[in-house]
Amino acid sequence: MKRQVPLVLVLLFGLFMIFQYFVPHESSEWVYEFLLDWIYIIGIFALALGIWSLYVVSVDKVKTRKHDWGYSYVTLAGLFGMILFGFTARHGDEWGWYLIFVACVLLTVIMSVQAMAARINKGLPLGLAGLFLLGAVLIAVFDDTWSFYFYTQEGLQSTMFRAFFDYIMMPILATIFSLLAFFIASAAYRAFRARNLLASLLLIAALIVMMRFFPYFGENVGEFIARVSSWLMNVPNLAAQRAIIIGVGLGIVATALKVILGIERGYMGKG
Amino acid sequence: MDFTTFLWTTFAAFVTLATFSFLYKDNPFYKFAEHLVVGVAAGYFVIILWHNGLVPNLFRRLADGDWYLLWLNSTMWWYLIPAILGALMWTRFSKRWSWVSRWPMGLYIGISTGVAIPLEMSNRVSKQLYATMIVNPQNPGIDWANFWGHGGFDLLDVASGFSQVLIFIGAVAALIYFFFSKAHTGIFGKAATFGIWILMIGFGASFGFTVMARISLFINRLQFIDQEWIQHAMNPENMVNGSHWPYQLVFWAMILVVVGYMVFELVQHFSSKGKAAPAE
Numbered sequence: 001m002k003r004q005v006p007l008v009l010v011l012l013f014g015l016f017m018i019f020q021y022f023v024p025h026e027s028s029e030w031v032y033e034f035l036l037d038w039i040y041i042i043g044i045f046a047l048a049l050g051i052w053s054l055y056v057v058s059v060d061k062v063k064t065r066k067h068d069w070g071y072s073y074v075t076l077a078g079l080f081g082m083i084l085f086g087f088t089a090r091h092g093d094e095w096g097w098y099l100i101f102v103a104c105v106l107l108t109v110i111m112s113v114q115a116m117a118a119r120i121n122k123g124l125p126l127g128l129a130g131l132f133l134l135g136a137v138l139i140a141v142f143d144d145t146w147s148f149y150f151y152t153q154e155g156l157q158s159t160m161f162r163a164f165f166d167y168i169m170m171p172i173l174a175t176i177f178s179l180l181a182f183f184i185a186s187a188a189y190r191a192f193r194a195r196n197l198l199a200s201l202l203l204i205a206a207l208i209v210m211m212r213f214f215p216y217f218g219e220n221v222g223e224f225i226a227r228v229s230s231w232l233m234n235v236p237n238l239a240a241q242r243a244i245i246i247g248v249g250l251g252i253v254a255t256a257l258k259v260i261l262g263i264e265r266g267y268m269g270k271g
Numbered sequence: 272m273d274f275t276t277f278l279w280t281t282f283a284a285f286v287t288l289a290t291f292s293f294l295y296k297d298n299p300f301y302k303f304a305e306h307l308v309v310g311v312a313a314g315y316f317v318i319i320l321w322h323n324g325l326v327p328n329l330f331r332r333l334a335d336g337d338w339y340l341l342w343l344n345s346t347m348w349w350y351l352i353p354a355i356l357g358a359l360m361w362t363r364f365s366k367r368w369s370w371v372s373r374w375p376m377g378l379y380i381g382i383s384t385g386v387a388i389p390l391e392m393s394n395r396v397s398k399q400l401y402a403t404m405i406v407n408p409q410n411p412g413i414d415w416a417n418f419w420g421h422g423g424f425d426l427l428d429v430a431s432g433f434s435q436v437l438i439f440i441g442a443v444a445a446l447i448y449f450f451f452s453k454a455h456t457g458i459f460g461k462a463a464t465f466g467i468w469i470l471m472i473g474f475g476a477s478f479g480f481t482v483m484a485r486i487s488l489f490i491n492r493l494q495f496i497d498q499e500w501i502q503h504a505m506n507p508e509n510m511v512n513g514s515h516w517p518y519q520l521v522f523w524a525m526i527l528v529v530v531g532y533m534v535f536e537l538v539q540h541f542s543s544k545g546k547a548a549p550a551e
Contacts (some may be wrong), residue, residue: 112410231427
């Protein structure tokens with residue numbers, strides 16, 4: 001029951017989905033779309049596991065006073081703040097008590113975590129959490145400048161949700177990706193020393209592609225390097241990428257077959 | 272730029288500089304930005320998947336049912352099944368019942384792998400093999416008429432017959448290099464050696480391309496700090512109630528924080544250097 005049922009489910013649905021690919025009938029396509037909807041919905045429910053895990057790890061860091069535990073509050077504030085902004089929106093330009101409501105909810109979360117983390121005197125943070133929660137509920141009931149929107153997408157367009165996305169999430173993510181330029185360059189310095197033919201090929205190809213947009217070469221040299229770079233990207237690089245893609249494809253198919261036939265059972269975990 | 276937007280832009284510049292500060296070393300500003308983005312990104316995906324996933328795919332389909340009948344009277348009641356299976360995933364929270372979560376997991380894995388096999392065979396294997404052998408579907412086969420290039424000898428012509436042959440031989444040789452069931456000796460070994468040459472050139476070209484993409488992003492972040500933040504802070508046309516000083520105040524406060532932290536770090540650095548000196 002604990003292990004056989006999932007194995008049978010994987011085998012049946014796996015074989016069915018392979019089979020239906022070769023049946024060009026609209027009923028087959030309908031079932032295909034229908035089952036894809038199913039796994040999409042199941043996948044979204046599974047996201048809650050990830051969010052819960054993030055919450056537990058953050059609370060645990062505060063509880064056990066691990067290194068840098070204070071930053072867990074920043075993570076929790078970001079998480080709950082974003083969720084709150086995504087489900088609420090103002091009716092017009094008036095702010096009303098909206099920001100105080102958000103502050104009350106975030107303080108409720110922080111005080112609850114504080115109460116869980118406290119070994120003695122849990123009463124004070126618990127009382128404060130209750131007080132802030134009461135404040136948040138009262139504002140939600142009586143302040144009519146904003147509302148909750150669970151069923152429609154007003155929250156996605158709300159000022160705070162967009163501001164958090166545009167001015168916090170995107171700048172940090174873009175900067176983290178741009179940081180990789182420096183780390184790749186330092187890694188390349190160590191890895192790219194032309195010690196043999198293969199390393200030299202790697203180095204020369206990389207340098208030519210990197211010099212493609214160097215503006216100080218002049219027209220003739222610049223054009224020649226651009227052509228060599230284009231040839232490298234479209235001929236040898238294409239051949240190498242093709243081989244890798246074909247290898248990856250065969251690897252995915254082999255692994256998928258192992259999963260369907262019950263040889264690979266890692267997805268079931270322990271127990 | 273209005274003052275509220277400028278405040279948000281200042282915060283964006285702050286988190287940008289905080290993230291860049293990792294190039295010096297791990298520090299409180301970087302940790303703040305790192306922990307903040309983890310929480311905000313997780314919250315963002317919760318909202319996106321709720322509004323763009325659950326609402327249209329589940330809630331709207333069950334909307335004609337009644338909640339007190341658990342939506343069983345909905346015309347699309349069968350969408351309750353994935354919802355129940357999804358909810359069963361949450362049994363992972365319980366040590367006793369966590370095995371139940373394997374049922375939806377089994378369904379999910381079964382459908383995903385079943386979909387993947389024909390699609391991967393088609394997209395990653397068959398179509399790539401086809402494109403390697405038949406470069407131009409309108410004119411299949413090697414372009415012998417333009418083998419050395421269109422309009423004269425030109426080895427850098429990516430559409431020439433020579434390039435077509437090189438792509439084919441290169442792909443086959445690289446695949447031979449990945450084939451370990453036969454010893455890489457004799458002609459097979461020579462083909463594998465040519466394959467690794469092609470792979471190294473490909474890796475080098477991809478590496479160079481990736482570096483340039485990252486550098487473009489880096490330039491974009493610097494442009495953001497210059498054009499979106501500093502220039503708006505210095506532009507006297509930006510005013511709050513007829514005065515430009517609030518913009519200046521916010522800007523210089525930020526600069527003070529950055530310079531203050533740099534001075535603090537320098538002092539720490541030199542004081543720890545003094546302490547670390549061996550006492551003889």
